[in-house]
Amino acid sequence: MLLKWLKRIGFLLLFLFALLNVMVASHAYYLTHFFADAPRPPKMNELSWSAKTKAMLLGMPLPKSKVVDSFQVPHRTIFINTDDGLVLESWIAPSSLPVSKGTIVMFHGHGGSKSGIIREATAFHAMGWQVVLTDFRAHGNSSGEACTIGANESLDVKAVYDYARKELKEKNLVIWGISLGASTTLHAMANYPIRPERLMLEMPFASLHDAVKGRVRMMQLPVEPISTLLTFWGGIQHGFWAFGFQPAQDASAVSCPVLLQWGFNDKRVTENETNTLFAQLGTNQRTMMKYYQSGHESLLKKEPEKWGAVMTEFLR
Numbered sequence: 001m002l003l004k005w006l007k008r009i010g011f012l013l014l015f016l017f018a019l020l021n022v023m024v025a026s027h028a029y030y031l032t033h034f035f036a037d038a039p040r041p042p043k044m045n046e047l048s049w050s051a052k053t054k055a056m057l058l059g060m061p062l063p064k065s066k067v068v069d070s071f072q073v074p075h076r077t078i079f080i081n082t083d084d085g086l087v088l089e090s091w092i093a094p095s096s097l098p099v100s101k102g103t104i105v106m107f108h109g110h111g112g113s114k115s116g117i118i119r120e121a122t123a124f125h126a127m128g129w130q131v132v133l134t135d136f137r138a139h140g141n142s143s144g145e146a147c148t149i150g151a152n153e154s155l156d157v158k159a160v161y162d163y164a165r166k167e168l169k170e171k172n173l174v175i176w177g178i179s180l181g182a183s184t185t186l187h188a189m190a191n192y193p194i195r196p197e198r199l200m201l202e203m204p205f206a207s208l209h210d211a212v213k214g215r216v217r218m219m220q221l222p223v224e225p226i227s228t229l230l231t232f233w234g235g236i237q238h239g240f241w242a243f244g245f246q247p248a249q250d251a252s253a254v255s256c257p258v259l260l261q262w263g264f265n266d267k268r269v270t271e272n273e274t275n276t277l278f279a280q281l282g283t284n285q286r287t288m289m290k291y292y293q294s295g296h297e298s299l300l301k302k303e304p305e306k307w308g309a310v311m312t313e314f315l316r
Helices: 002-031 049-058 114-126 154-166 180-191 208-218 226-238 247-253 271-280 304-314
Strands: 076-081 087-093 103-107 130-134 173-178 198-202 258-263 286-291
Touching: 002 226, 076 154, 087 114, 087 154, 103 114, 103 154, 103 180, 114 130, 114 173, 114 304, 130 154, 154 173, 154 180, 173 180, 180 198, 180 247, 198 304, 208 226, 247 271, 258 271, 258 304, 271 286, 286 304
Parallel strands: 103 130, 103 173, 173 198, 198 258, 258 286
Antiparallel strands: 076 087, 087 130
8 A cells, every 4th residue: 555655656746847847948948039929928917817827837928129229329220140140230339539449349138138228338438439239139139039048149249249350440349248248248258269358247147057046036936946947948948058058167268357247236146156257257357346226237327426437447
């Protein structure tokens, strides 16, 4: 009798484990894909009981981020091809100075677009820089539907960097990235000959697993085993070992001056992640700046005076 019950319990646990993996794999798929024809996701309280249950168990398709051109600086749209055949849409705003200080290429966060970094681009342009803002693949007006949270997006960073060096003939090139844009830049610099004159990173995650943990925390769900399973299935679906994607280790490839920024109220990226990444940077020309009033958001919007002073000094 005991053996019979043990078998039943074993089969039940096996079934529950398989069901959990199916659910997490579905969520991983929807977290790493954006669809141009997907409708705006309704709020949970707007869903029927059955639709709400399905969304909680399997996730739901998310629409591609929309681009709203509220950039008041004179600019034009350009298209940049990646090595794997995608087309990225960028805005380029030439410096208003007789002689430009250089070019700052800019990369947004997960689920965003170049519209979301207009505030920072406007500030850099006012300092005398030419700026290039780009939609990552599967974001905004760039092609593609799959987002690998930085693994393949590193090719986007390479494409924009190569364009600035070869087409714009830029000698003084700076890279600025926030969240996904910052972590992806580090991964790109570790894998391709990308050597900017300066690097500005805001709130990069230390590893893809850490990034997933941050998202799960924001969803107010048990961090483990959900984050480990999400990381595993996300990597499997996109054909790479997701646990090996670690921007903190990639940071050792950086040899230029670096500014790393983080907010104390950040619920997505921890202070320990930030300190670990800072310690791994492969240059002694590194500066850490922490913002006491900010979270995982635009530091310029939250603390404009401090952000402006820090950027002016770093880019001097």
